[in-house]
Amino acid sequence: MKTLFLAAILLACLPLPAQPDTIRQNHHHPNAPAATETHVQLTIQVLDLQNRSVPGLDLWAVNKKQDKVWHGQTDGRGEAVFLLPRGQAFTLNTADEPGIKDFRTVDARFVRSRLGVGYSPKEYAEEIRNDTVFQQVAESQMPTRSRVLLWLTVEGFDGQPHEGEQLYFRLRKSGRVFAAGTDADGRAILMLPKGDSITISTLFEPEVASFFLPNDDRAGKVRLRYTTIGTKAILARRAERARQAAIRDSLYRLERLRDSLAAERALAGEENFLHMLSFGADPERVKEKIAARAAKDRLLVEADERYFEKTGQEIEAALYRKRAEWSNKVIVTDITGSMYPYMDQILLWHALAFVPGEQNRYIFFNDGDGKPEAEKKLGATGGIYINEEMNMGRLLETMNRAMSAGSGGVTPENDLEALLEGVRLMGEIDELVLIADNYSDVRDIELLTQLHAPVRIVLAGVDHGINEDYLAIAYATGGSIHTLEEDIETLSHLADGEVVNIGDYRYRVNRGQFIQLAE
Numbered sequence: 001m002k003t004l005f006l007a008a009i010l011l012a013c014l015p016l017p018a019q020p021d022t023i024r025q026n027h028h029h030p031n032a033p034a035a036t037e038t039h040v041q042l043t044i045q046v047l048d049l050q051n052r053s054v055p056g057l058d059l060w061a062v063n064k065k066q067d068k069v070w071h072g073q074t075d076g077r078g079e080a081v082f083l084l085p086r087g088q089a090f091t092l093n094t095a096d097e098p099g100i101k102d103f104r105t106v107d108a109r110f111v112r113s114r115l116g117v118g119y120s121p122k123e124y125a126e127e128i129r130n131d132t133v134f135q136q137v138a139e140s141q142m143p144t145r146s147r148v149l150l151w152l153t154v155e156g157f158d159g160q161p162h163e164g165e166q167l168y169f170r171l172r173k174s175g176r177v178f179a180a181g182t183d184a185d186g187r188a189i190l191m192l193p194k195g196d197s198i199t200i201s202t203l204f205e206p207e208v209a210s211f212f213l214p215n216d217d218r219a220g221k222v223r224l225r226y227t228t229i230g231t232k233a234i235l236a237r238r239a240e241r242a243r244q245a246a247i248r249d250s251l252y253r254l255e256r257l258r259d260s261l262a263a264e265r266a267l268a269g270e271e272n273f274l275h276m277l278s279f280g281a282d283p284e285r286v287k288e289k290i291a292a293r294a295a296k297d298r299l300l301v302e303a304d305e306r307y308f309e310k311t312g313q314e315i316e317a318a319l320y321r322k323r324a325e326w327s328n329k330v331i332v333t334d335i336t337g338s339m340y341p342y343m344d345q346i347l348l349w350h351a352l353a354f355v356p357g358e359q360n361r362y363i364f365f366n367d368g369d370g371k372p373e374a375e376k377k378l379g380a381t382g383g384i385y386i387n388e389e390m391n392m393g394r395l396l397e398t399m400n401r402a403m404s405a406g407s408g409g410v411t412p413e414n415d416l417e418a419l420l421e422g423v424r425l426m427g428e429i430d431e432l433v434l435i436a437d438n439y440s441d442v443r444d445i446e447l448l449t450q451l452h453a454p455v456r457i458v459l460a461g462v463d464h465g466i467n468e469d470y471l472a473i474a475y476a477t478g479g480s481i482h483t484l485e486e487d488i489e490t491l492s493h494l495a496d497g498e499v500v501n502i503g504d505y506r507y508r509v510n511r512g513q514f515i516q517l518a519e
Helices: 231-257 259-267 273-278 283-303 314-321 337-352 392-405 415-425 445-450 468-477
Strands: 002-008 022-024 039-047 058-063 068-073 079-085 089-094 101-104 112-118 124-129 132-137 147-155 166-171 177-181 187-193 196-201 209-213 218-227 328-334 359-365 384-387 431-437 455-460 480-482 499-502 505-510 513-516
Touching: 058 079, 068 079, 101 112, 132 187, 147 166, 166 187, 177 187, 209 218, 273 283, 273 337, 273 392, 283 337, 283 392, 314 337, 314 455, 328 337, 328 415, 337 392, 337 431, 359 392, 359 415, 384 392, 384 415, 415 431, 415 445, 415 468, 431 468, 445 468, 455 468, 468 480, 468 505, 468 513
Parallel strands: 022 068, 039 112, 132 177, 147 218, 328 359, 328 431, 431 455, 455 480
Antiparallel strands: 002 218, 039 079, 058 068, 058 089, 089 101, 124 132, 147 187, 166 177, 166 196, 196 209, 359 384, 499 505, 505 513
16 A cells, blocks of 8 residues: 655755855845845745744855855744845755755846745665665654655554564665664654665565655655565464474484384385385385285275375375376475475385376475585575386385485475476476475575476475465466365465465465465
8 A cells, every 4th residue: 555745845965065165145134135236135945844944054055157155044934045146057955955956046137036945854864784775764754855755564464563574675776775674563764765666575575565756856755554474473484384394304313213123114114115225125125015015005095085085195195186187297206304204105106006007207306415505506406306217116216316315404495496397397298296395495486487387286294284385386386285185276266365264274365475374
């Protein structure tokens, strides 16, 4: 919501020191000198935006042609009287606002004239740190000739103010960035230069609004109201997802590494198949174990089509429900630590071969092969492993290499980088399927604008609502979300601002993003 108020006013700058050729004329009525044949008596009256006089203000009338400056100061009525050469062009400066007015004196003898000037004092300070401008603006500050006064209020969806929200205002032409933080009332005040297009961003929401400030002599005041979940809430939710993923990852690693019994259980087929390989099992024996387990599962599914759902096998449940629609797939899978418990389901699905003639290609990503966080570059993090053969041996080998090369380390993963690689492998009738950890955020969500294929997202670990990053991917690509029991396939039809119920949780669509609302 924007409200633009325009009135007459001017700009702020550094004090202008008197020059050696300055002519001092501190004249006031009724004792001011009269006009002459060669000089005009000019009364300049200075008023603020409330039409109140501005006393004690230094004025400089600059004549560039004669290279002279006339100096005076306003009295209690905001007036200063000058005796200036007739028929000449002048620029009027104040201490903190040069170029406040351009005027020309009357070209006639014995003339008295008046000139009204609008003025707004500078009540803000600026500091530049690392190419970013930080301001301290008084609430009494008024707009000026060169700067627009911006009042921005940031609030939540229930109307509560967001304190401490960091905002960034980028000027497109100059490239300058102005930063501001909201106060306890959710307000931020800035003085922004005219004549540029400006975009507003937060730490997690780029370019949430944009507007243009025309470069004219009118004073401008802009009021904006921005509604958001808030940075604090976003960080809290990310921290909770990271905590849940870390707990699950730690428990799984502990179980895997616990004494020699772990190896015995793995080799007996009681642990997952990839761990059997890591404990030294013969690949052929592992394939036999997978085939035997698949045979049992096939009989159980024939007896009860909801077998996978009832036994909590999210990946197989979703793939089984959509088997007729997704006959040929490029399956992109997160194979970082928290996803290890789900790898059996991918192998078993491949072994079950429910769809005759099914052709699948597999991509596994581990967020950079254990690369340090500082070395992970957007779109080039790496740790992506591809298998294009419908062959259990090659599939096991590819998964084992991907798992051994890197286990992630932190929860954000390079999902988009892997999905874009998946698009390269797709044929005309293929579906692009992402199997991901619901607790892991998407590291490279900025790449979403490059993805132009519907993504079918199968999520593991949907215990506390769906991660908003995956909703955004499905929404932007015209894709869908699939959990243990739900297929959510109409996300792209939602309008901005619409609220939707997904499972036990409510979400608001907000500029292409999804916000999980508080209960």
